[in-house]
Amino acid sequence: MPELPEVETIKLGLQKKIIGLKIKQIDLLSPKSFFGDPKEIAGREVTGIFRRAKVLGIVLDNELTLLFHLKMSGQIIWVGESKFIGGHPTPDMQGMIPNSHTRVVFELERQEARYAKQEKSYLYFNDQRRFGWVKIVKSDELRAQNYGYAGEVGPEPLEKEFTWEILKQNLSKHLKTPVKVAILDQKVVAGVGNIYASEACFNAKIDPRTKVKDLSDEQLKKLQKGIVKSLQDGIKYGGATRSHFVDSDGRKGYFLDYAFVYGRDKHPCKVCGMQIKKITLGGRGTFFCPVCQK
DNA sequence: TGCCCCCTGCAG
DNA sequence: CTGCAGGGGGCA
Numbered sequence: 001m002p003e004l005p006e007v008e009t010i011k012l013g014l015q016k017k018i019i020g021l022k023i024k025q026i027d028l029l030s031p032k033s034f035f036g037d038p039k040e041i042a043g044r045e046v047t048g049i050f051r052r053a054k055v056l057g058i059v060l061d062n063e064l065t066l067l068f069h070l071k072m073s074g075q076i077i078w079v080g081e082s083k084f085i086g087g088h089p090t091p092d093m094q095g096m097i098p099n100s101h102t103r104v105v106f107e108l109e110r111q112e113a114r115y116a117k118q119e120k121s122y123l124y125f126n127d128q129r130r131f132g133w134v135k136i137v138k139s140d141e142l143r144a145q146n147y148g149y150a151g152e153v154g155p156e157p158l159e160k161e162f163t164w165e166i167l168k169q170n171l172s173k174h175l176k177t178p179v180k181v182a183i184l185d186q187k188v189v190a191g192v193g194n195i196y197a198s199e200a201c202f203n204a205k206i207d208p209r210t211k212v213k214d215l216s217d218e219q220l221k222k223l224q225k226g227i228v229k230s231l232q233d234g235i236k237y238g239g240a241t242r243s244h245f246v247d248s249d250g251r252k253g254y255f256l257d258y259a260f261v262y263g264r265d266k267h268p269c270k271v272c273g274m275q276i277k278k279i280t281l282g283g284r285g286t287f288f289c290p291v292c293q294k
Numbered sequence: 295t296g297c298c299c300c301c302t303g304c305a306g
Numbered sequence: 307c308t309g310c311a312g313g314g315g316g317c318a
Contacts, residue, residue, distance in 0.1 A: 129301045
């Protein structure tokens with residue numbers, strides 16, 4: 001999915017909407033997408049939302065956390081009752097909630113007594129390709145469970161811990177790997193995916209094919225800054241929508257309108273005018289400007 | 295460090 | 307029809 005900026009965008013949306021709501025009911029339309037016993041979370045209140053790498057966490061009041069990984073095609077969409085008229089979604093939500101790719105539905109409600117009427121709302125987990133998942137993890141075991149990843153997760157790039165020295169150290173295990181492939185490894189840096197990896201290399205003026213061992217310290221410093229900038233820009237424009245991504249309101253992101261290279265194969269470079277090239281690296285589409293990036 | 299795989303749909 | 311798509315785990 002969704003890389004760091006897209007998950008961050010969803011996180012920021014949900015923080016405004018579902019904190020304090022109680023999970024009334026869970027509907028598993030696609031049981032294989034859900035790990036854990038839904039009974040454990042029924043009746044619990046949402047106390048917090050966080051993101052780690054590309055995983056979103058919904059923290060509950062009973063020491064449990066719901067982890068979501070959207071992989072390539074996942075969506076998390078929240079809608080209040082106002083998005084339904086006569087039991088049917090309003091036009092702006094047509095086809096999104098629910099649809100044939102809806103895997104899990106959480107029915108939520110406000111529990112405070114001061115609300116005379118119980119306000120219902122729904123959180124939809126849609127996932128066309130079914131690579132994504134939702135799992136229940138004990139909140140105090142999140143770190144030990146690597147937030148749902150198989151191995152340890154690297155530094156958060158938007159935190160102070162992400163220095164160029166740390167980046168250099170983590171990259172040192174991938175000396176023969178092309179730099180663009182290496183920064184996709186979540187152990188090197190958390191949250192960078194295929195779109196922002198190409199953009200980060202452009203920002204740093206580094207050819208994505210450059211082997212890690214050939215990067216100078218100067219280039220590593222630029223790469224660190226380039227990664228941060230690409231991710232910040234992604235968040236600024238509400239994420240990148242290639243085909244599936246929408247935020248928690250069902251709205252697309254516009255980062256790709258501002259991207260320098262990703263998806264711009266054969267288009268002129270926004271800086272020098274040369275044609276952007278597309279190649280395959282590590283099996284993934286990779287875009288770069290042959291003049292700006294050396 | 296590279297493949298193959300999970301699964302679905304769409305563009306060429 | 308083939309190839310490709312914001313990810314990443316497991317295998318040799």
